[in-house]
Amino acid sequence: MTATRADLLAHLEVLADSGHPAVCRTHTRDWWTSDDLSDQQRAAVECLLCPALAPCRDYGLSNPKEWGTYGGLTTPERTTAKGGRP
Numbered sequence: 001m002t003a004t005r006a007d008l009l010a011h012l013e014v015l016a017d018s019g020h021p022a023v024c025r026t027h028t029r030d031w032w033t034s035d036d037l038s039d040q041q042r043a044a045v046e047c048l049l050c051p052a053l054a055p056c057r058d059y060g061l062s063n064p065k066e067w068g069t070y071g072g073l074t075t076p077e078r079t080t081a082k083g084g085r086p
Contacts, residue, residue, distance in 0.1 A: 044069050
């Protein structure tokens with residue numbers, strides 16, 4: 001489980017070094033960190049084929065106060081999954 005930002009960033013670097021970068025690292029769009037839910041939803045769709053999906057989702061679920069899309073889940077989805085309110 002990737003619960004710290006440092007762990008997630010290290011994992012993303014390993015993927016990039018092996019020629020399989022995370023989708024959010026190859027796009028110039030700001031969808032992943034947008035305040036706009038429709039942008040976050042577009043980012044979530046892009047995440048579905050990303051090689052970092054699982055560790056990124058673990059990080060997002062472990063850190064529900066982080067704003068944006070992590071592992072294919074928007075901020076409200078991650079908050080709800082942790083038993084909170086969106």
